[in-house]
Amino acid sequence: MGSMFRGEEVALVQFFLPTPAAYTCVSQLGELGLTEFRDLNASVSAFQRRFVGDVRRCEELEKTFTFLQEEVRRAGLVLPPPEGRLLAPPPRDLLRIQEETDRLAQELRDVRGNQQSLRAQLHQLQLHSAVLGQGHHLPLAAAPTDGLLERSPLLQPPGGPHRDLRVNFVAGAVKPTKAAALERLLWRACRGFLIASFRETEQQLEDPVTGEPATWMTFLISYWGEQIGQKIRKITDCFHCHVFPFVEQEEGRLGTLQQLQQQSLELQEVLGETERFLSQVLGRVQQLLPPWQVQIRKMKAVYLVLNQCSVSATHKCLIAEGWCASSDLPTLQQVLQGSSSEAGVSAVVHRIPCRDMPPTLIRTNRFTASFQGIVDAYGVGRYQEVNPAPYTIITFPFLFAVMFGDVGHGLLMFLFALAMVLAENRPAVKAAQNEIWRTFFSGRYLLLLMGLFSVYTGFIYNECFSRATTIFPSGWSVAAMATQSGWSDAFLAEHPLLTLDPAVSGVFLGPYPFGIDPVWSLAVNHLSFLNSFKMKMSIILGVTHMTFGVVLGVFNHVHFGQWHRLFLETLPELIFLLGLFGYLVFLVIYKWLSVSAAGAAAAPSILIHFINMFLFSRSPTNQPLFPRQEVVQSTLVVLALATVPVLLLGTPLFLRWQHRRPLRPTGRQPEEDKSGILDDSDASVAGWGPDEEKAGCPGNGEEAEFVLSEVLMHQAIHTIEFCLGCISNTASYLRLWALSLAHAQLSEVLWAMVMRVGLRMGRELGVAAVVLVPIFAAFAGLTVAILLVMEGLSAFLHALRLHWVEFQNKFYLGSGYKLSPFTFAEED
Amino acid sequence: MAYNGLTVPLIVTNVFSGSVRFCVLWFIPKGPNRGVTITMLVTCSVCCYLFRLIAILAQLNPLFGPQLKNETIWYLKYHWP
Numbered sequence: 050m051g052s053m054f055r056g057e058e059v060a061l062v063q064f065f066l067p068t069p070a071a072y073t074c075v076s077q078l079g080e081l082g083l084t085e086f087r088d089l090n091a092s093v094s095a096f097q098r099r100f101v102g103d104v105r106r107c108e109e110l111e112k113t114f115t116f117l118q119e120e121v122r123r124a125g126l127v128l129p130p131p132e133g134r135l136l137a138p139p140p141r142d143l144l145r146i147q148e149e150t151d152r153l154a155q156e157l158r159d160v161r162g163n164q165q166s167l168r169a170q171l172h173q174l175q176l177h178s179a180v181l182g183q184g185h186h187l188p189l190a191a192a193p194t195d196g197l198l199e200r201s202p203l204l205q206p207p208g209g210p211h212r213d214l215r216v217n218f219v220a221g222a223v224k225p226t227k228a229a230a231l232e233r234l235l236w237r238a239c240r241g242f243l244i245a246s247f248r249e250t251e252q253q254l255e256d257p258v259t260g261e262p263a264t265w266m267t268f269l270i271s272y273w274g275e276q277i278g279q280k281i282r283k284i285t286d287c288f289h290c291h292v293f294p295f296v297e298q299e300e301g302r303l304g305t306l307q308q309l310q311q312q313s314l315e316l317q318e319v320l321g322e323t324e325r326f327l328s329q330v331l332g333r334v335q336q337l338l339p340p341w342q343v344q345i346r347k348m349k350a351v352y353l354v355l356n357q358c359s360v361s362a363t364h365k366c367l368i369a370e371g372w373c374a375s376s377d378l379p380t381l382q383q384v385l386q387g388s389s390s391e392a393g394v395s396a397v398v399h400r401i402p403c404r405d406m407p408p409t410l411i412r413t414n415r416f417t418a419s420f421q422g423i424v425d426a427y428g429v430g431r432y433q434e435v436n437p438a439p440y441t442i443i444t445f446p447f448l449f450a451v452m453f454g455d456v457g458h459g460l461l462m463f464l465f466a467l468a469m470v471l472a473e474n475r476p477a478v479k480a481a482q483n484e485i486w487r488t489f490f491s492g493r494y495l496l497l498l499m500g501l502f503s504v505y506t507g508f509i510y511n512e513c514f515s516r517a518t519t520i521f522p523s524g525w526s527v528a529a530m531a532t533q534s535g536w537s538d539a540f541l542a543e544h545p546l547l548t549l550d551p552a553v554s555g556v557f558l559g560p561y562p563f564g565i566d567p568v569w570s571l572a573v574n575h576l577s578f579l580n581s582f583k584m585k586m587s588i589i590l591g592v593t594h595m596t597f598g599v600v601l602g603v604f605n606h607v608h609f610g611q612w613h614r615l616f617l618e619t620l621p622e623l624i625f626l627l628g629l630f631g632y633l634v635f636l637v638i639y640k641w642l643s644v645s646a647a648g649a650a651a652a653p654s655i656l657i658h659f660i661n662m663f664l665f666s667r668s669p670t671n672q673p674l675f676p677r678q679e680v681v682q683s684t685l686v687v688l689a690l691a692t693v694p695v696l697l698l699g700t701p702l703f704l705r706w707q708h709r710r711p712l713r714p715t716g717r718q719p720e721e722d723k724s725g726i727l728d729d730s731d732a733s734v735a736g737w738g739p740d741e742e743k744a745g746c747p748g749n750g751e752e753a754e755f756v757l758s759e760v761l762m763h764q765a766i767h768t769i770e771f772c773l774g775c776i777s778n779t780a781s782y783l784r785l786w787a788l789s790l791a792h793a794q795l796s797e798v799l800w801a802m803v804m805r806v807g808l809r810m811g812r813e814l815g816v817a818a819v820v821l822v823p824i825f826a827a828f829a830g831l832t833v834a835i836l837l838v839m840e841g842l843s844a845f846l847h848a849l850r851l852h853w854v855e856f857q858n859k860f861y862l863g864s865g866y867k868l869s870p871f872t873f874a875e876e877d
Numbered sequence: 878m879a880y881n882g883l884t885v886p887l888i889v890t891n892v893f894s895g896s897v898r899f900c901v902l903w904f905i906p907k908g909p910n911r912g913v914t915i916t917m918l919v920t921c922s923v924c925c926y927l928f929r930l931i932a933i934l935a936q937l938n939p940l941f942g943p944q945l946k947n948e949t950i951w952y953l954k955y956h957w958p
Contacts, residue, residue, distance in 0.1 A: 443921045546946060585935065642937065
């Protein structure tokens with residue numbers, strides 16, 4: 050069978066890489082992406098490794114790259130993705146790349162610095178010109194006294210030494226948010242001795258730091274008195290205002306203004322040049338950066354791997370160990386030959402026997418990947434354990450569909466998934482970043498199958514948006530019942546509810562050939578029938594699924610050569626499961642086949658029979674289904690109970706007996722390599738191996754250390770888990786019934802409450818049509834939101850649980866680890 | 878279907894579907910996914926067949942009939958054969 054049946058054979062390989070060619074070899078291996086390297090220097094700290102200097106250089110380069118990238122992003126440009134296949138550069142190129150990068154970074158920094166300072170200067174000039182340019186309408190020419198008197202009538206210019214009528218000005222600009230505070234403070238501090246006028250700038254000036262346009266408030270303070278002047282200056286300093294010299298005369302101001310304007314024009318030219326140069330530099334960065342980033346990343350990865358190799362005694366070559374699939378070994382050898390040919394001595398790779406459990410490798414394509422992902426989410430399989438994924442491809446969507454069965458909903462899901470599958474190669478779809486969309490997209494094949502199976506189960510349940518269809522004529526004849534029982538119209542008028550009796554001839558014509566008869570959707574008591582049908586269906590499907598799981602365990606035992614487990618575990622398990630619950634399934638099917646409507650009144654109850662089977666009692670009112678039923682039942686229960694001690698003690702006692710056997714030589718051979726689980730046969734000491742997690746303890750490879758109590762303990766746990774689990778897991782499958790009931794009822798309610806209201810509108814032309822539009826919108830919205838999304842997620846979850854717990858705990862351990870090969874492929 | 882019993886429809890469908898499946902198995906392309914494809918087909922046919930079988934068996938010998946409203950009975954008396 051294909052490689053998905055169980056994991057591939059993975060071998061531990063050892064590389065001998067000649068030192069000059071080691072870098073190239075590892076780089077080629079990284080391009081291949083086939084082997085996972087093991088860390089041979091685990092005891093050495095990161096700072097003491099051989100290539101730590103190179104790694105550090107790469108990291109510094111990466112820091113510079115980040116800076117460059119940030120600059121590019123700030124300028125609003127985008128780095129184009131690198132094209133072509135870039136290999137890790139040889140070590141001598143590292144110096145060249147480093148120099149160029151440093152140069153570029155330095156240039157960029159300089160240019161940026163220049164740009165900043167130029168901008169700041171420009172800003173100052175602009176502020177100055179704004180301050181001067183704005184007319185603060187102060188009556189400057191007028192007598193100061195008058196002006197002052199207007200503003201502060203309380204204050205008479207006092208005579209004496211204070212009589213300093215020379216008015217001075219302080220002009221500047223302040224942020225608008227602080228303007229009010231400034232004004233208030235000035236007034237409080239220098240009350241009456243100043244006139245302040247605040248004006249907002251007409252245009253918005255670009256802030257040099259953030260580049261955002263901002264308005265400033267210019268102010269002109271006229272004051273007299275030296276001390277006042279000092280106070281004012283201190284206050285303006287506190288508020289971080291820009292203060293500019295203010296010339297009293299108009300002409301002087303105009304002259305300054307002209308000068309400023311000229312200066313700012315020149316400055317703008319210089320700024321323009323600077324920015325052109327900046328964009329040039331950024332263009333170069335855009336071109337050179339992406340391939341460098343890829344190359345340096347690869348180089349760093351190679352050095353990290355080289356750090357994991359150990360040096361041979363002669364210092365002539367590096368030794369590396371890794372895991373790789375056996376089938377890939379020839380490819381590896383070929384690649385190594387090729388990459389080390391120029392070094393003279395060629396690199397060698399050969400297989401060595403492994404002591405630890407190898408990683409699991411299962412190759413998947415894009416279809417099987419999502420199903421393997423489901424299984425791996427529970428646990429990656431142990432090395433060469435049977436993989437439940439190929440069966441999950443079908444049983445998972447099937448169990449989902451049993452809980453979701455509706456033709457309409459299934460069709461919607463199928464079409465949605467189909468759209469995603471057909472559009473899967475479009476770059477727009479691949480580049481989407483929305484996480485929820487990506488989750489749905491990565492599960493598109495899953496959804497496709499789920500939708501398909503839901504359509505099938507929808508046909509079987511005879512539900513299409515909760516409506517039944519009569520593809521075939523129904524198997525129940527109302528006419529026959531009516532004529533036979535004399536249901537006249539008057540009789541019908543009196544009795545609102547009447548039941549069809551299958552015992553009356555001609556009423557029941559035969560089972561509906563494909564699914565549930567449509568008459569049941571019209572019946573008031575349809576839940577009675579459906580519940581019975583779905584519960585029994587769940588039990589049958591559950592017992593089948595679990596039996597399949599136990600049978601899959603057989604393959605594990607055969608592969609690992611543990612024949613004793615076949616007879617001491619699988620056989621008792623099967624007897625227990627089938628003897629009790631297989632018998633229940635048999636009872637269900639037998640009753641379906643044998644008890645007909647004629648004997649309906651005295652129909653035996655399976656539930657009571659089953660209970661009595663365990664209690665070894667009988668109920669007189671319950672007829673037996675077949676002759677000698679009691680004998681059969683008692684035998685089965687005794688047989689099942691007898692398998693419990695076999696399960697409990699069989700394997701431990703067998704292993705103990707095996708150890709006491711004098712056949713030491715043959716028994717010891719596979720144990721030559723030290724402790725641990727081997728992937729090949731006869732893990733006799735670790736015979737309880739796949740069951741046990743702490744596999745490291747099998748006594749240092751000495752068979753004498755076989756701890757019976759531990760084995761017994763583990764076997765006891767396994768037995769209890771299995772036997773109690775049988776009962777609880779079988780009951781757990783009843784969720785198939787519960788969820789399908791919930792889904793059917795929800796969609797029925799939605800139809801009855803939403804659509805039927807619209808369809809039952811009045812007969813006047815147009816009313817129904819108009820009303821149906823919003824009603825259908827509501828119906829569609831609720832269908833998608835509640836029935837597709839919510840119910841879909843719910844059924845998905847429960848189907849997943851059924852697989853993970855009820856199915857997989859019969860045979861799957863899931864305690865392995867994945868082979869994660871050394872590859873340069875980007876993980877995102 | 879107006880067949881009293883199970884035998885004829887069951888035999889027909891079994892023979893038909895069995896032969897279809899057998900033929901399909903011969904036409905699977907021999908790629909690396911042959912094993913998985915065969916597993917898928919077998920599992921699918923087993924699941925679907927089992928499900929349909931359960932549905933038919935459950936309705937083979939009904940022990941009680943549907944309880945209908947009188948309006949429904951009026952309608953079905955004349956509309957259904």
